[in-house]
Amino acid sequence: MASRFLLAAAGAVMLACCLQAAFVVLPGAQAPALRGARTQGDASFSSLGMTSVAATTAAFGVAAAVARSRKREAKTAAKYTTQTILPSLAWIKTGVKASELKNTELKALTLAGNDVLIGKTEAGALFCVGNLCPHIGTPMSEGADVIGDVIVCPLHGSSFKVTNGELIDWCVSPPIIGPLTGLIVEKKNLLVFECRQGGFLGSGEVEVLVDTNAKKAYEANYWKGLLDAQGKDDGTYY
Incomplete structure (x- = not known):
């Protein structure tokens, strides 16, 4: 034209x-x-x-x-996608050596779009969990405590086992207010990531197994919901 x-x-x-x-x-x-x-x-x-x-x-x-x-x-051409994004797992280096972490110490990182929290239990065992509390998505790194092999959310006191993410207590503090806020969200376990120490005999930096397509999948699901709020008749999205 x-x-x-x-x-x-x-x-x-x-x-x-x-x-x-x-x-x-x-x-x-x-x-x-x-x-x-x-x-x-x-x-x-x-x-x-x-x-x-x-x-x-x-x-x-x-x-x-x-x-x-x-x-x-x-x-202004379309920059989004609504296609189904399949997981793509990969070991990502964190730039942190396990020897640099003290027991009960936590370090927040973002790896390929995944917010993770690496740390050590009181016994010195290395672990990696999701940094966002499954309650309302607040960062666990903002004051979470590690007690034994349990991590406690600093906002409402929800606690989870760092080995498998199993829920122990759900929104127990502050009194009355904490439990009330817990009623609005379904109880969930904490996301857990597999981690390891790279290098010879595990002497190198910590590596975490993450889904490198997690961010793309989240954005695709977001656009599906935004472009078709009604969804299909069976309650799913296109």
């Missing part, structure tokens, strides 16, 4: 040039009739020149507007 307007603009320029050339008369070769009506001809020529310039400017303006429109369309 833009190329058609550009061709039209070029044609308008050529037409204007031809019209101007047709009205240019060389000195000494003027016909009597033209000499007699020189004033009127000059006025007509000037008017025609202004008209051709205006037409040329308008043609180029239209072509430029079309080009800008095409650029805007390219910038």
Whole structure:
């Protein structure tokens, strides 16, 4: 479409040039009739020149507007997907050595879009769990306690075993308020990630097994829900 307007603009320029050339008369070769009506001809020529310039400017303006429109369309092209994203597991290095972690110490990381929390139990066993509490998604790293092999959420006191994510207590604090907030969300276990120490005899940095497509899958599910809030008849999304 833009190329058609550009061709039209070029044609308008050529037409204007031809019209101007047709009205240019060389000195000494003027016909009597033209000499007699020189004033009127000059006025007509000037008017025609202004008209051709205006037409040329308008043609180029239209072509430029079309080009800008095409650029805007390219910038606002769809960037999302609603396809089903399958898991893709991979060992990701954390940049942290197990020897650098003290017992009960926690370190929050984001690995391939996954918010994880690596740490050690009181006995010194290495573990990796999801950093977001399954209650309302608050970061466990903001003050969580490690007691034995149990991690306690700092906000509402929910506790989970770091070995398998099993729920022990659900929203026990503060009194009354904690249990009430726990009623609005279904009880869930804490997400657990497999971890290991790389290098020779486990002397290297900690590695965590994560789904590298987790972020893409989350975004795809988000767009499915946003684009079709009604869903299918069976309650699922497209």
